[in-house]
Amino acid sequence: MKRQESTLIEKVLFKIARQWIAGDTMEDALESARQANAHGMNAILNKLGEHMTSKAQVDQTVSDYLTLVSNLRRSKITGGLSIKPTQVGLAISTIECTSNLDVIIEKALQSQSFVWIDMESSEYTDATFEIYQNLFEKYERLGIVIQANLKRTGNDLDMLLKKGAKIRLVKGAYHENSENAYRTRHAVDENYIKLMNVLFKQGNEFAIATHDSKIIDTAIELAKKHERKFEFQMLKGIRDEIKPILVKSGFAVSEYIPYGTNWLPYSIRRLKERKRNILLLGSSFIHAHRV
Ligand SMILES: Cc1cc2nc3c(=O)[nH]c(=O)nc-3n(C[C@H](O)[C@H](O)[C@H](O)COP(=O)(O)OP(=O)(O)OC[C@H]3O[C@@H](n4cnc5c(N)ncnc54)[C@H](O)[C@@H]3O)c2cc1C
Numbered sequence: 001m002k003r004q005e006s007t008l009i010e011k012v013l014f015k016i017a018r019q020w021i022a023g024d025t026m027e028d029a030l031e032s033a034r035q036a037n038a039h040g041m042n043a044i045l046n047k048l049g050e051h052m053t054s055k056a057q058v059d060q061t062v063s064d065y066l067t068l069v070s071n072l073r074r075s076k077i078t079g080g081l082s083i084k085p086t087q088v089g090l091a092i093s094t095i096e097c098t099s100n101l102d103v104i105i106e107k108a109l110q111s112q113s114f115v116w117i118d119m120e121s122s123e124y125t126d127a128t129f130e131i132y133q134n135l136f137e138k139y140e141r142l143g144i145v146i147q148a149n150l151k152r153t154g155n156d157l158d159m160l161l162k163k164g165a166k167i168r169l170v171k172g173a174y175h176e177n178s179e180n181a182y183r184t185r186h187a188v189d190e191n192y193i194k195l196m197n198v199l200f201k202q203g204n205e206f207a208i209a210t211h212d213s214k215i216i217d218t219a220i221e222l223a224k225k226h227e228r229k230f231e232f233q234m235l236k237g238i239r240d241e242i243k244p245i246l247v248k249s250g251f252a253v254s255e256y257i258p259y260g261t262n263w264l265p266y267s268i269r270r271l272k273e274r275k276r277n278i279l280l281l282g283s284s285f286i287h288a289h290r291v
Contacts, residue, residue, distance in 0.1 A: 147172030
């Protein structure tokens with residue numbers, strides 16, 4: 001990362017953010033993935049970067065993912081990829097994004113790697129579902145994300161379940177307006193639990209992606225009633241104490257591992273998720289000013 005060019009606030013933020021990111025390079029990501037595998041978890045790798053409007057940047061990202069897939073296979077890493085549509089062309093066009101994902105998924109499948117398509121802000125939701133549905137007709141080992149903060153998600157879940165989609169349920173990391181989205185923590189959590197109940201009753205092969213103990217405990221209870229193939233997914237560097245407990249209890253757990261130099265937008269989302277992180281940023285900033 002070009003730290004010499006960064007502002008003081010970026011330097012302070014980077015110190016906090018590094019817990020969530022494997023490092024700058026693909027080798028850093030592979031090393032984190034090996035560690036995840038050694039601890040009984042699958043690794044889901046993501047190259048940081050989003051909202052790319054330059055074709056050259058998009059082509060470079062596609063090429064990086066293809067190299068990553070080869071390396072996953074060579075390093076015998078269990079897991080797969082998670083890709084943001086706007087890093088492979090959705091900010092250019094739906095066709096550009098679909099054809100780039102097609103190339104990556106084709107290669108990933110040859111290496112037995114599962115591919116997840118991340119969900120970004122709501123302006124991209126319709127296009128992302130359209131891309132997923134087109135590609136899912138061709139590739140079975142392909143997953144999509146639904147966000148509990150969006151009011152539309154109950155209907156989207158019904159539509160996806162009818163098609164047998166592989167679904168990752170998250171709370172939603174993007175700022176949305178109150179017309180589209182639930183804005184209080186309570187309302188988002190309530191909708192998450194409602195959607196999760198539907199997944200356990202009607203779905204199979206899905207992911208409960210959260211660090212929220214209350215929701216994890218509810219999922220464990222639901223799993224006792226409904227025998228389903230599902231996994232827990234968590235981000236690198238968050239709730240590390242709970243991951244081995246779930247693995248030891250016999251649950252499938254995957255760790256989402258981002259890497260690369262484009263760390264700022266991802267880290268800001270992680271920071272905003274938790275008041276304590278903002279306070280940590282504040283106190284680190286004051287400390288950095290003193291020295
Ligand atoms: C594997 C995975 C993939 C994801 N993919 C997407 C996606 O494609 N699209 C999307 O919009 N969102 C995605 N997200 C992010 C998600 O939407 C939430 O923003 C994020 O998971 C925080 O919500 P939570 O469920 O952990 O609950 P929260 O209520 O935010 O947190 C619950 C508890 O977890 C811990 N915690 C949570 N966040 C942090 C943090 N940053 N630092 C320290 N502790 C923390 C705290 O103990 C907190 O009390 C993904 C999340 C995961 C785990």
